[in-house]
Amino acid sequence: MDGQVSPKAEIADPAARIASLLATQKAAWAADVTPSHAIRDDRLARLDRMVDAWQERFAVAISEDFGNRPAVVTTLTDIVPVRAAIRHARKQLKRWMRSRRVSLAWTGKPASAVILRQPLGVVGIVAPWNYPLNLMLSPLVGALAAGNRAMLKPSELTPAFSEVLAKAIAETFSEDEVVVVTGGPEVATAFTSAPFDHLIFTGSTAVGRKVAEAAAKNLTPVTLELGGKSPAILDASVQFDKAVPRLVWGKLLNSGQTCVAPDYALVPRERIADFVAALKEEVARQYPGLPANADYTSIISPRHFSRLTRLVEEARDRGAEVVELAGSHDGERRVFSPVALIGASDETAVMSEEIFGPILPIVPYDTLDEAIAYINQRDRPLALYWFGEDKAAKERVLTGTIAGGVTINDTILHLAQDDLPFGGVGASGYGAYHGEAGFLALSKEKPVLKQSAISGVKFLYPPYGRMAQWMLKLLGRFG
Structure with missing residues (x-):
């Protein structure tokens, strides 16, 4: 583990x-x-x-x-969950x-x-930028646990x-155990086209389709975590003083650049004004002094900042009410202050694309049936959140919708x-991954039957006579 860059890393062709x-890795796997x-x-x-040793540098x-x-x-969302x-x-x-x-x-x-649980071989993991350590190393935990x-x-x-990750991995693992491949889109294309034994990709739905196509050419099984528009239902029984702080925390963590962030809120019509007032109060409490608040994460790139701006402007142009929840935006520092939109048309980009920002x-x-129908008319979300006190309403939502995961009366924690x-x-x-689900996703559950020294199968060997006919009748009746 000398941490030196291998000559293989200097090959120009990705x-x-x-x-x-x-x-190299497949050869090492074949040896064990x-x-x-x-x-x-x-x-x-x-x-x-x-x-532990690299967390500050990360x-x-x-x-x-x-x-x-x-x-x-970073400690809360990347370091702590991985450890x-x-x-x-x-x-x-x-x-x-255990078998x-x-x-x-x-x-x-x-x-x-x-049933024996055996490793698949070599796993490829493609992680996004929003939680770069967590979404890389959490799948890696499952891969290493599975062997x-x-x-x-x-x-x-x-x-x-x-x-930094490449250096840390190189100092910790031999190249035939775990290795980091860096580079841009050309490298990513070559990576997802490689014949891994399993590929885990976290990212957008559009890119996920391309990854699935590339993997299919090698018949590589794929785990895709693609995000989407995750709804938060504020039930008629909701208490805003309990729900809004949790909703704001989940929405604005990492400035909304979270795959399971609440993407939009379904709110009883007669309570929207009170909801907006509660949002403003809570945003001011959690992030006072925006856009100068140092606890508020910047948007990852100028391109993404511009995209968020366009989402708001298009919604405004098509008749939506734009509510600035706190402060102004700072384009130079890429600080996009929280915004609520009321009445955005379903045809706008902000209502048809994953937002990935503090909008x-x-x-x-x-009616609750109307809210459930609204969710079910759209693509199935990665997460769904419900806030309220009415147990019957909660059960209607749980049984009447399909989502990747659900948190009740909070966000993200599942x-x-x-x-x-x-x-x-x-x-x-x-x-899916995490825990045993990740272990199983990256294992082959191999069924093994061990025949006894005494077996009745021999009575079905040819030539077929009366005994075979009798055995078939017996199997047909009781088998």
Whole structure:
């Protein structure tokens, strides 16, 4: 683990470089197809020590990439969840690895059967820029726990972080265990086109489609986490003094640049004015003095800042009421202060695209059935949030909608639980990871049947006579 850059990293052709690294890892996997518990635990322990030792450098690099991102935000959303996932995996690893006996129908007895959990081989992980450490290393925890090797591709929008991550990984793992591949779109295309044994991609729905197409050419199974428009339903029974602080926290964490951030709020029509007033009060309490507040994260790039501006202006031009919730915008520092939109048309981009910023459209509704129908007429979201006190209404929402995950009377927190699978459904993705779900996603559950010394199958061997006919009748009746 000398941390030196391999000659392979200097290969100019991205596809050739990636193919070379992949071949190295596949050869290492073939030499130890099913690593022991001790080997897997050691890899997880090294990963934990790495995150602990490098966490300050990670936070500084991520803040540099954003322009400003508080170290508290990075610690809360990147460092703490990854270390918790590692501890959880190490605690549960022996149980996850254990083969499982399964029962057989009487026609199969006295044979026995088990299911073995084995690693797939080499896993490719493509992470986005918004939570660059968490969304890279959380899947890696599952990959290492399952006994796989891994190749990591961070976003080109976080070059400072990518450089630090590459150094940290190189000092922690040999190249045939875990390796980082950096670069722009050309590298990303070559990476997702490589014949991995499994590919995990987190990003936009549009790019996710391209990734799925590229992986399909190699029949590479893919886990896609794609975000989407996650609704927050404010029930008629809601208490704003409880709900609004939690909604504002989840919406404005990382300035809304969160795949599971509430994308729009469904609010009873007669309570919209009170809701907007509560939003203004809470934003001022959590982020006083905007746009100068140092606790507020900058928008990742000038292009994304301009996009958010266009979303608001288009909605305004088409008749939406624009409510500035706090302060003004600072384009030079890429500080986009929170905005609410009332009455934005469904045809506007802000109502048809994932916002990924501190803009909250408010959609009025008159009945709960109307709110549920509004959600179900759209692509299935990655997350859904419900706020209220009415248990019957809560159950109607839970049973009447489909979403990747749900938090009741709060936001985002389902994502932080390692025993809850994290993943989308429909346009928000497919497959899941976290905890045992991640372990299983990156394992092959291999069924094994062991035949007994005594077996009745021989009575079905040809030539077929009366005994075979009798056995078939018996199987047809009782099999």
